[in-house]
Amino acid sequence: MRRNGARHLLSMADLDRDDIEQILNLTGSFAEVGERSIPKVPALRGKTIAWLFYEDSTRTRLSFETAAKRLSADTMNFSVSSSSVNKGESLRDTIETIAAMGIDGVVVRHRAAGAPQQVADWTDAAVINAGDGWHQHPTQGLLDLYTATSHLGDLDGKHIAIVGDIKHSRVARSNAIGFATMGARVTLVGPPTLLPPSLDGWPVEVTHDLDAVIDDLDICYLLRMQLERQKQAAVPTLREYHHEYGLTSARADRLGAEALIMHPGPMNRGVEIAGEVADRPNAVITEQVANGVSVRMAVLFLLLGAGREPVDESAVGGGLAVA
Amino acid sequence: MGSIAITNGTLVDGAGTRRADLLIQNGVIAEVGEKLDGDTIIDADGLVVTPGFVDLQVHFREPGGEEAETIQTGSRGAALGGFTAVVVMPNTTPTIDSAAVVRQIHDLSIDALCEVVPSAAITVDRDGEALAPMAELVRSGVRMFTDDGVGVQDARMMRTALEYASGLSHLADGFEIVLAQHCEVDALAAGGAMHEGEWSSRLGMPGQPAEAEELMIARDVALARLTDGRVHFQHVTTARGVDLIRAAKAEGLKVTGEATPHYLCLDHSAVASFDTVFKVNPPLRTPADVTAIKAGLLDGTLDAIATDHAPHTRQDKERPFLDAPPGMIGVETAFAIANTELGADIEKLVELLSINPARIAGIDDRHGGPIEAGRPANLALLDLDEQWTITGAALASRSSNTPFEGRSVRGKIRHTIWNGDLVVTNGEATR
Incomplete structure (x- = not known):
């Protein structure tokens, strides 16, 4: 522009x-x-x-x-x-x-x-x-697109879930637009307290249930959970957040073999992503x-x-x- | 001061639209008739002669914020906008919360180009903690109380203020003291920089939900019922807020409401430019709200158009959107915007800009018409059809934060007469 x-x-x-x-x-x-x-x-x-x-x-x-x-x-x-x-x-x-x-x-x-x-x-x-x-x-959005395409090729029809604190995340706003522009199906996953008040005009789907989409994903994109959100009562406890919205080992096991695990960093291991999961071969976080x-x-x-x-x-x- | 004859004009004042000449002498309308002559003759052929406008809400920043505006510059803009009286808000430094500061405002208004009517804070320093000395303030002439931009957050404090104020009419020639409220519940609105919704979500901006306004309107309607007090709702911006006031009026409660010109034609999508001129409190809402505000003005739910004229210096506005102070200037452009955007005839505009606000502010003994012999000569002469383009730099305000920069509008003030004094002639202030 x-x-x-x-x-x-x-x-x-x-x-x-x-x-x-x-x-x-x-x-x-x-x-x-x-x-x-x-x-x-x-x-x-x-x-x-x-x-x-x-x-x-x-x-x-x-x-x-x-x-x-x-x-x-x-x-x-x-x-x-x-x-x-x-x-x-x-x-x-x-x-x-x-x-x-x-x-x-x-x-x-x-x-x-x-x-x-x-x-x-x-x-x-x-x-x-x-x-x-x-x-x-936007440069985070672009580097995420580059990382994703370098593994998955064309993103048309690929399914990405962006998981966590969408409301307060510039990364989520850039990626929702960027991945949709490249033809991917974008699902936002998070508790209602961490979603934007309105999603009018966003090229996305929304769910509060990560387990409902996890098997279908080509990319599971985890957002950093700001620890102060717990103080603001957006989530009751980080433990509960991890249980409901974290990429636990069990959930990571359900991802397809080719599916990517992405995160913009810095990670809170044990909150949005289980410590062990961040080190799996399909986690491309340092590559990002x-x-x-x-x-x-x-x-x-x-x-x-x-x-x-x-x-x-x-x-x-x-x-x-x-x- | 010699006499002024206004000839060939069309009078619009709520008492019927008619063609008549006016003779103004010694500050009052001496005669309404035909073929009148005076020392100065204003040919008002093609113009509409109305009672001078009354603005229920302006910030002239003096004392304390003189770099943004003074009473002199603000009142000049007001006169150029056809206003002969403005109610100045108490958020000055010091706060208008004692008779001493009221007197200071009067002293500072000595060179003003319109009547400057001080409102006073409901609570000391507008901090919501202790009731301001309302009797003392009423004795000094105050008729409207407001904590202005903060609103009275505590329901018990608001109840107490309404109850106390309802016992002060004997100090105000029987006028029922009015408490004006900026309706916004802090618990929901704090930290927000714009309307919460589609655009705040897209722009990643913390928002203020419409419900923050609605909740306080609903609360104050309940308190008006409880106390039989008088509440004026300042700059209503939400569709459901209008509905609440409509229902309260149907019930017979003593409530009134106002809207500002910017809520007649701007919505929250303007913030996508991140231009801080569009930051205002309450925030620009949705197009549906704009429609509802207009409907509320047209059906009488909202009684008045007030500007909330809020000048800010360039350096204060040239900050990130989150940090910039809210507010827009508006006294000089209010009539043109209303005339262009509202879809009301001139009779209705005179009601909204003059008759009703004069009554609400308790100054209808001298403002708001009717145009008849013996009344103080507070008049505006308007050209309803003149097209012009708004330019911030050309406005009288010390600040230029108009949201209407470059907008083409219809309707211009040609002359303004305040207490018989020609303060604006041919669109120029005379001092």
Whole structure:
């Protein structure tokens, strides 16, 4: 999508199937780069990317940094503690300050939904959403699609259950859209207290009974259970949650041999997933992390370096295209 | 001040629509008749002459928030919007919860372009803990009490306030003191940044369910029944809220309600832009609610259109949606939006914008018409058909957080006369 003349990645909803396939194909190329003895290409040499992380993140941040370095981009970190927000600088002043230093792209994570979209309204740089509140986490969605397709091939008609705290999950919102866009059947599984108040317009089915769907799944996608939900009385106890909605060993045994177990991390072993299950061969959780770097290379390259090798501009489609 | 003759206009004031000239002298309407002459002549051919509008809910931010608005700038916008009286909310710093602060508001209103009518808090500092000195406040002229944006959460406190207020009429020339409520049960609404529903779910935004409003309306209807008190429901936004008020009125309870212009034409889908100009409390609801609010205004369930004019500085609004303060400006655009969106004739609009709110606020001795000899000259002259485009930067408010930026509307205030003083002429404020 375009705002202010620049191209951004703000939401999975901005990408159609062609866009996603384009990104996944390119991800494959960059995954090969990652396997070289010197896993680095000059694709974004001279480009500057700023990290604007209003919310703590180690994994996503490291993944983006690794991706940027492998593309030879320059990076800078605008250190934002939550306290500096309280000190009163408006989000707009912050982004204008960073933009004044001369950047080509900015990767934004914020605890407030929509903040990356606001940043995109206020700057000419390309904006990549690295997670905004409960709203979207599109690069997570893309890396999950890449991981799933690399094992299962075409996702048309494949059945994925996204299990757990859908209501507060940006990963769930990105994946519900992303997997449905790629033709998969998406079932949301969780207690009513952890589902969004309305699912009007969502391309999904819903059940409160994980056992009702477990045998049929091609992918069992488990969400991190925020431990504070118990305090908010969204679930009575974590023990009960594990019993009703956790991927226990018994449930994992019922999954088909080819079915994938996925999780965005970090895991609460023993809560949403039995400790032993996370280490089974069909659990691709660390693979998701590895693919994250390649996906983010693809996204950074498409937004900041389109027109250069290794893809030609005409191949850059749809929502990420130069309009 | 010389006399003003308004000639060739069409008068609309609830006493029948008619063509007549007006002569204004010494701040009052001296004569209603034909072929009148004065020192200043306003040719009102093609214009409608109405009693000046009365806004039951504005935030002029003074004292305490002068960077966003002052009484001077807010009242200028109000005058440009055809208002000759506005009820200012007590959420200032300090809170309007004593006669001293009421006097301060009057002092600050010395250069205002319309009458500034202070409301006062129901509880001290609006914190719900202790009753404000209501008798003292009524003696200082206050007729409407409200804890404004927080609402009185505790049912016992609200009951006590209604009971106590019902014994103060003798201090108010027999007027029954009214308690205005922002209806929202904190237990359900706290933390929410928009209406809970389809869009909050999609956008991953914490929501405020319609039930948070409905529950407090239902509670206060019950308390109005219990205490025989007078309750005014501020900015009603939900279809079932309208139903509750309709039923309460059918029962004969002393309740009234208002709606704001933005609930006539905006719904929660606007938040998909994450533009904080659309953050407001109560939040923008569903299209079905919009339809119900309009129906409530048209069938008399809701008595008034009030703006909840809530200016915020650019820096305060340029925050993430979750963190930005709620509120929209509206005094200058209220008539145009209502005229364009409600589907009401001018007689009904005058009821909603002038006659009824003047009565609710207890200022109908001087506002809300009728247009007849001897009445204070508080008038608006309107062009019902003029098309114009709303631009925040062109509005008089110190802030520009209008949700109607770029919207094409129909109907413009040409002249506003307050106490015989031409405060707006040809669409320009005279001071």
